[in-house]
Amino acid sequence: MRDRRFGKTQRQLSVFSLGTMRFASAEAARAVIESAIARGLNHIETAPAYGASERYIGQALRPLLSEGLSIDSGLRESGLRHQLTLTSKLTPTLRGDQVEPAIRQSLAQLGVTYIDGLAIHGINTDEHLRWAIAEMLPALAVARDKGLIRHIGFSTHGPLPVIEAAIATEAFSFVNLHYNFFFQRNAPAIAQAHCQDMGIFIISPADKAGMLYSPPDRLKALCTPYDPLLLNYRWLLSDPRITTLSIGPATASELDWPLQVADDDGPLSEGEQQAILRLEQAQLSVLGRDRCAQCHQCLPCPETINIPEVLRLRNLAVAYDMKAFGQYRYGMFENAGHWFPGRRGDRCTDCGDCLPRCPEQLDIPTLLRDTHQRLRGKQRRRLWEEP
Ligand code: SF4
Ligand code: SF4
Known part of the structure; x- marks a missing residue:
């Protein structure tokens, strides 16, 4: 050790x-x-x-x-x-x-x-x-x-x-x-x-x-x-x-x-570096122009949607098929208070406030709804608050 x-x-x-x-x-x-x-x-x-x-x-x-x-x-x-x-x-x-x-x-x-x-x-x-x-x-x-x-x-x-x-x-x-x-x-x-x-x-x-x-x-x-x-x-x-x-x-x-x-x-060894590079390239190639760059410039959202975190879960679900993880974390929105803040993607009202702030020019409302469809599931609380 x-x-x-x-x-x-x-x-x-x-x-x-x-x-x-x-x-x-x-x-x-x-x-x-x-x-x-x-x-x-x-x-x-x-x-x-x-x-x-x-x-x-x-x-x-x-x-x-x-x-x-x-x-x-x-x-x-x-x-x-x-x-x-x-x-x-x-x-x-x-x-x-x-x-x-x-x-x-x-x-x-x-x-x-x-x-x-x-x-x-x-x-x-x-x-x-x-x-x-x-x-x-x-x-x-x-x-x-x-x-x-x-x-x-x-x-x-x-x-x-x-x-x-x-x-x-x-x-x-x-x-x-x-x-x-x-x-x-x-x-x-x-x-x-x-x-x-x-x-x-x-x-x-x-x-x-x-x-x-x-x-x-x-x-x-x-x-x-x-x-x-x-x-x-x-x-x-x-x-x-x-x-x-x-x-x-x-x-x-x-x-x-x-x-x-x-x-x-x-x-990292040469082989480990190549594996990390494969992971990075997979995000770029699979997500294409829908990839959220995690810059957080879209916030604040008047509906307090945690846009970057919702779209990070989408990035992982789409690029790496990490859907079970996405469902686990997505189910914590609105259920874990300050430990996992922000609201779910389906709370978007299409107000458009976030759109001009996104340097990637993402169609944020559409991606939020897509994430909700992919990841909505059982609502979760935090581990040590679970009965
Ligand atoms: S368009 Fe939707 S996500 Fe963007 S700021 Fe308005 S409510 Fe929030
Ligand atoms: S501004 Fe766009 S790219 Fe940056 S975190 Fe928000 S949605 Fe993602």
Whole structure:
């Protein structure tokens, strides 16, 4: 397992991090955590919002920590706690006086005396950022001074300008965000975070990147001889600015597939570069003049349709046959609040406001309706809000 410096936190993190929102029981959590640590993962990421996750982690870690085990048979520092980086998160809704009690609650659940990384969970809007600055950052600084937490970061599913504004505060040491081959909108935020020497944690580069654990045949054919999931991981790991990628296994065996590339974080090989080029060319040739370039210049839409994201899902469905993924994400519009903002394509009233702003001169209303026809399906909520 390769590791990388997590920006100004100075922590060395494994290039894969353990996401913990899918544990079905304490036993399943223990099996996954023990297997992950044995394979060299040294970063565990959780949140009180993930149900029993913190408690399960605490139950799994307690015997390991008391035994004084160490990763890599003690080749580096001795003592597992010192080698592990634990990150938890608090939503940007807490008042300042609620922050320390919430951290102490997490400490109790996790069974540790400090949390390495405390992220504000989901700075998705300007209001969240203002609240975080006014209420939470001062309280988090106090908690850091008391030794309860070591580093302050934020996670986000928000629009690029919100992420850029949060990074620009220079108040954070790390950021958890979406970015992958199939979603490159946040590239400027990656560059900005790197300039500030922030640790960069990539959220869900398997599921939210495109349900890549069950790729359609067309995507598989374009990536051949590479596996689409592993190619996406390699595309990310070939970028030295990125520290670590989250994986969220429900069972220990689900670690096997991703970790095939855990030691492979160098530049893309010639063959991998050609596969990436095939993917890029397929978008151009299959979508032709209907390809949305993801410039976001069409916004705002008076009906608050998330035009670029609707058309990104169309790009993927048409070019790579990623229809199941498109249906999964399209079904979240109007069902996931600020975690996945904007309305569906069929809300278009043909007002025409967006048309002169599109440099690609796309027939946006027609493409939105076409996307709705292709991708409408079951309405979805977010994973950790599902009953
Ligand atoms: S034409 Fe449709 S998509 Fe474009 S701005 Fe008007 S309502 Fe929004
Ligand atoms: S302006 Fe056109 S190309 Fe750019 S994101 Fe909007 S629809 Fe896509």
